[in-house]
Amino acid sequence: MVKKRRTYTSRLAKEIVRQVLADDLKTVAENNDVSSEEIETMLRDRAVELRESKPLQLKKLGIDEIALVKGQGNYCAVLVDLERSKVVDI
Numbered sequence: 001m002v003k004k005r006r007t008y009t010s011r012l013a014k015e016i017v018r019q020v021l022a023d024d025l026k027t028v029a030e031n032n033d034v035s036s037e038e039i040e041t042m043l044r045d046r047a048v049e050l051r052e053s054k055p056l057q058l059k060k061l062g063i064d065e066i067a068l069v070k071g072q073g074n075y076c077a078v079l080v081d082l083e084r085s086k087v088v089d090i
Contacts, residue, residue, distance in 0.1 A: 006041075008034065013042040021078060021087070024070045040068065043076060047090040055081055055088045 006013075012032075016039055019028045029036050060082035068074035079089040 006045075008038065008042070013045060016042050017046045017087075017090075020066060024066075025068045026070065036068075043068075043090055046087075050087065050089045055086075058088065059083055061088070 008016075016028060016032060016034065019032070020039060020043065025036055025039050029039055058081050062080040062082045064078050064080070065075040066078055068076060076090055078087060080086065081088050
């Protein structure tokens, strides 16, 4: 499914967000032939989706940060349900 005013599918956006959690934004953008701005939009969209749902039976919460661009001080905090290895919020 492609959201309004987006040039990528929801499935691609979820995969890109998963990759950004493991690597830096610039590398993921280059590897997937998308712009850094598109990835930032994907992260914002995913954060909105996550806030609309509440985690159920959350017992162990992990907190980490990801660099949007290494060395430039732009970070996103990531909250993860450690027992389910599922992102709770960005």
